[in-house]
Amino acid sequence: MKFFVLAEAFERIEKASARLDMTGFLSELFKKTPIEDIEPVVFLCQGQLAPSHKGLDIGMGEKFVEDAIAKVSGYSNREIEQLYKQKGDLGLVGEEFCGKKKQSALFSAELTVEKVFQNLLKIAKSEGAGSQDSKIRLLAELLNSAKPIEAKFIIRIPLGNLRLGIGDPTIMDAFAINLFDEAQKDKKLVEKIENCLKEKKPEKRKEEFERKLKMLMREKIEEKYNVHSDLGSIAKKLKRNGLKGLDEIEITIGVPIRPTLAERLPSAEEIIEKLGTCIVESKYDGFRLGIHKKGSEVTIFSRRSENMTNMFPEIVEAVKKQVKAKDAIFEGEALAVNEQTGEYLPFQVTIQRKRKYDIKEKAKEFPLKLFVFDVLFENGKNLMPLPLKERRKILEAMIKPGDTIELTKSIVTGSAKELEKFFNESVENGLEGIIAKDLNAKYIAGARKFAWIKLKRSYKGELSDAIDVVIIGFFKGKGMRTELGLGALLTAVYDGKKDVFRSIAKIGTGMSEEKIVELEKMLSKIKTKNKLARIDSELEADVWVEPKFVIEAVADEITKSPVHTAGKKELGDGLALRFPRMISIRTDKKPEEATTVMEIIKMFEQQKHVKIEGET
Ligand code: AMP
Numbered sequence: 001m002k003f004f005v006l007a008e009a010f011e012r013i014e015k016a017s018a019r020l021d022m023t024g025f026l027s028e029l030f031k032k033t034p035i036e037d038i039e040p041v042v043f044l045c046q047g048q049l050a051p052s053h054k055g056l057d058i059g060m061g062e063k064f065v066e067d068a069i070a071k072v073s074g075y076s077n078r079e080i081e082q083l084y085k086q087k088g089d090l091g092l093v094g095e096e097f098c099g100k101k102k103q104s105a106l107f108s109a110e111l112t113v114e115k116v117f118q119n120l121l122k123i124a125k126s127e128g129a130g131s132q133d134s135k136i137r138l139l140a141e142l143l144n145s146a147k148p149i150e151a152k153f154i155i156r157i158p159l160g161n162l163r164l165g166i167g168d169p170t171i172m173d174a175f176a177i178n179l180f181d182e183a184q185k186d187k188k189l190v191e192k193i194e195n196c197l198k199e200k201k202p203e204k205r206k207e208e209f210e211r212k213l214k215m216l217m218r219e220k221i222e223e224k225y226n227v228h229s230d231l232g233s234i235a236k237k238l239k240r241n242g243l244k245g246l247d248e249i250e251i252t253i254g255v256p257i258r259p260t261l262a263e264r265l266p267s268a269e270e271i272i273e274k275l276g277t278c279i280v281e282s283k284y285d286g287f288r289l290g291i292h293k294k295g296s297e298v299t300i301f302s303r304r305s306e307n308m309t310n311m312f313p314e315i316v317e318a319v320k321k322q323v324k325a326k327d328a329i330f331e332g333e334a335l336a337v338n339e340q341t342g343e344y345l346p347f348q349v350t351i352q353r354k355r356k357y358d359i360k361e362k363a364k365e366f367p368l369k370l371f372v373f374d375v376l377f378e379n380g381k382n383l384m385p386l387p388l389k390e391r392r393k394i395l396e397a398m399i400k401p402g403d404t405i406e407l408t409k410s411i412v413t414g415s416a417k418e419l420e421k422f423f424n425e426s427v428e429n430g431l432e433g434i435i436a437k438d439l440n441a442k443y444i445a446g447a448r449k450f451a452w453i454k455l456k457r458s459y460k461g462e463l464s465d466a467i468d469v470v471i472i473g474f475f476k477g478k479g480m481r482t483e484l485g486l487g488a489l490l491t492a493v494y495d496g497k498k499d500v501f502r503s504i505a506k507i508g509t510g511m512s513e514e515k516i517v518e519l520e521k522m523l524s525k526i527k528t529k530n531k532l533a534r535i536d537s538e539l540e541a542d543v544w545v546e547p548k549f550v551i552e553a554v555a556d557e558i559t560k561s562p563v564h565t566a567g568k569k570e571l572g573d574g575l576a577l578r579f580p581r582m583i584s585i586r587t588d589k590k591p592e593e594a595t596t597v598m599e600i601i602k603m604f605e606q607q608k609h610v611k612i613e614g615e616t
Helices: 003-015 019-032 035-045 062-073 077-087 090-099 113-125 131-145 148-156 168-184 187-194 202-227 231-248 268-275 313-322 347-353 359-365 388-398 416-428 513-524 597-615
Strands: 261-264 278-283 287-294 297-301 327-336 368-378 405-407 410-413 433-437 448-456 467-475 488-495 500-507 543-545 550-554 557-561 574-578 581-585
Touching: 003 019, 003 113, 003 148, 019 035, 019 168, 035 113, 035 231, 062 077, 062 090, 062 131, 077 090, 090 148, 113 131, 131 148, 168 187, 168 202, 168 231, 187 202, 202 231, 261 597, 268 278, 268 416, 268 433, 268 448, 278 388, 278 416, 287 313, 297 313, 313 359, 313 368, 313 405, 327 347, 327 388, 347 359, 368 388, 410 416, 416 433, 467 500, 467 513, 467 597, 488 550, 488 597, 500 550, 513 543, 557 597, 574 597
Parallel strands: 261 448, 368 405, 500 574
Antiparallel strands: 278 410, 278 433, 287 297, 287 327, 327 368, 433 448, 467 488, 467 543, 467 550, 488 500, 550 581, 557 574
């Protein structure tokens, strides 16, 4: 397929103002794409060259991209830098300069998806001496043949910022649309849906039918994506065999399974009311790791499915020594522990282990312990459908005693008092709180379904829990902050049903001057010309950005708000955070893993409840 077809689709998506249009454009694009190009096209939509777990970093420094533009266009590096300063996006610079080259191209051929993808792959894979020159040459070769809009997107990819805000759920929605015709011919499916239609009038009934059938397709795709998070390979199977292609997808050691997420409730009583007798585990504040063992080969994934194997050599070694199973997929939380005192170290210390260099030194300075809590696969058997109580037994039997890996500390109880006591002990030991888990629940990949409920230590007098919000834009600084270029962040929570980010707070406190400078730099790299289709905000930010970064924030309370859009559809009024403060940047969370609109509504209602009780 011509690369221009993809570039045109990207251009439409960039300009789309409604999310529905965005999925429509994606679905058209996937329909047009021939099977041999579908994997590359899906990866490029994600701004990647392979699924995240392959850890293939395209990374090219800005200076080298500038060199490639200069080489092809005939403009000097100074001219390029000047325009970059003005536009804030090298993609736009490339679009402009490649459209009015000072020199004519030596050899130019129409670009195909395959050619672009192959050159980008070569860029990603070239390392060692002379690799910078060859990267520049490979990029220049593409730019030499690129039309202006092609140049814009080709440049953005190796910089790691496509600035389109296409999320995995958006891609899955587009797949679901494309399955619709086939599903409509499946008598069994049609019957199943027709049996649960509520509308009576023919037109409304037809609409309801279409909506439900699409939803069913979407659920089927997501079910597979949750145990095999590689949208490229899913797309290929769908292209080849349609709906049946989904049956071919199964758990594979080395391909991450999406983690279960925890709901929250404000008290021990409510947790016991919801779960009855449950297992209560300490909540450790570290990295959540998905560990895959195949014989002596160990792979470690973060909760965002990044490959972190090289960062934690002591865990790799411990898995080989302490895990009895030949093949297994299991989960745990790793954190730095003071070897002398056994004291748990704070997240700020553990996070230092997330690094590419000086791994051995840091491993010596801050060795990690891994507290395991679940097992999903053992010696060829999928354990996900088993109840947690059985999985936990298998996990206990699987781990040999040793220095690095142990099971999470836990109790089984049906008493709120005991739960509270265990919670207090955990907090006294420097941990975050507890997670209570339904003993009868199967492992629910990628979702919050009250199988796990967290209770965290509270920030006194404030909202009882920090929330994770996504940065969708920022306001330029005033007064003292003018020079820093950033005064406050515009943040949002995630509406998982509609796959959009709805605004909830302007955050301007909790950041040091250095943090502001860092944020400004980080955000300028993902700024967009206009508000992207997945952002819902009535406030106009000075600068819009692609929803990419999650930050942890605390606030005094949640209040109704005429200016924010979170909860507006559900409650009539929007909700906002009162006196929000930033705590940290959560690099371990994807934007789709931020706190959701529904959670905020629940927290708002719980807070009202507590207030009223307090007043009477
Ligand atoms: P949160 O990030 O606040 O939603 O809390 C859920 C996270 O707590 C999980 O994703 C894990 O990283 C972490 N965690 C810590 N201890 C446990 C545990 N015992 N069981 C499950 N998750 C845990």
